[in-house]
Amino acid sequence: MSKEGITKIDAALLIAIASGVGYGVVYIYELNFLSYYYLPDMYIDFNLKTIVRPLMLIVFLFSLVLLIDSFYNNKYKPMPQRILEYIGIKVNIYFILGITIFSLAILAGYIGDSNASSKKEYQVIRKEDGLYLAVYKYNESLIIAPVDVKKGIILPNYQLVKISSIKNSEIVRFEEGIDVKKIKNNTEFEK
Structure with missing residues (x-):
């Protein structure tokens, strides 16, 4: 980026990178949540609610990195940069952005x-054949699983149920x- 400031192309590039990183961060979060x-x-659902918070965090972090870069010149460098350069690692704004994205x-x-x-509160759904927990919202449906309340265990026998069809829950x-x-x-699976 030029020392004169951020150009329109730089801003557009930053917005594109922030969007891509935002989707990536949401994907990784959701993947680990579901796992x-x-x-x-396949149940990862990108929607406005899941994208806005991480995207705002990323825009904030990118802005912070750019702000730090604009305030510090070669005479004074931030402490992490001085440490890395002392041990022989050349540091620039792209390295910092890369570390930020990886982190x-x-x-x-x-x-x-x-x-x-660590989730403790669940929607419990009463059906004719027992109690089920809603573990995840996917589109206009809930992914539910039977629960053994006394043992505190979800059995991974999932069903996809339309939210509008749920009558008895708390x-x-x-x-x-x-x-x-x-x-x-596969060796334990019954045919």
Whole structure:
């Protein structure tokens, strides 16, 4: 980027990069959230609600990096940059952006898994054949799974149910959280 400031092309490029990184961060978060429940990535749903928060965070971080870059010149460099250059690693704004994007990806994966494993409040749905927990919203449906309330375990026998068809449900707090029974492998699967 030029020292004169951000040009229109630079701004457009930053918006495109921020959008791509935003989608990537959401994908990694959702992938790790779903993997806790042993659900495949085909249920990842990109919508306005899932994109806006990470995109705003990324725009903020990119703006912060650009602000830092504009304030610091060769006479004074930020502490992390001085340390990296001292040990022989050449640092520029693109290196910092790369590290920032990589860190966001790692953080998104960790937070996705952590949010799923620490979730305590679930929508419990009463059906004729038992109790089910809503584990994820996909489009206009919920992915539900049977639950053993006494053991605090979700059985990974998922169903996709239209939200409009749910009649008898309530939000229940599971103080100890909910575990997911490990899925069967092909040798355990009954025909």
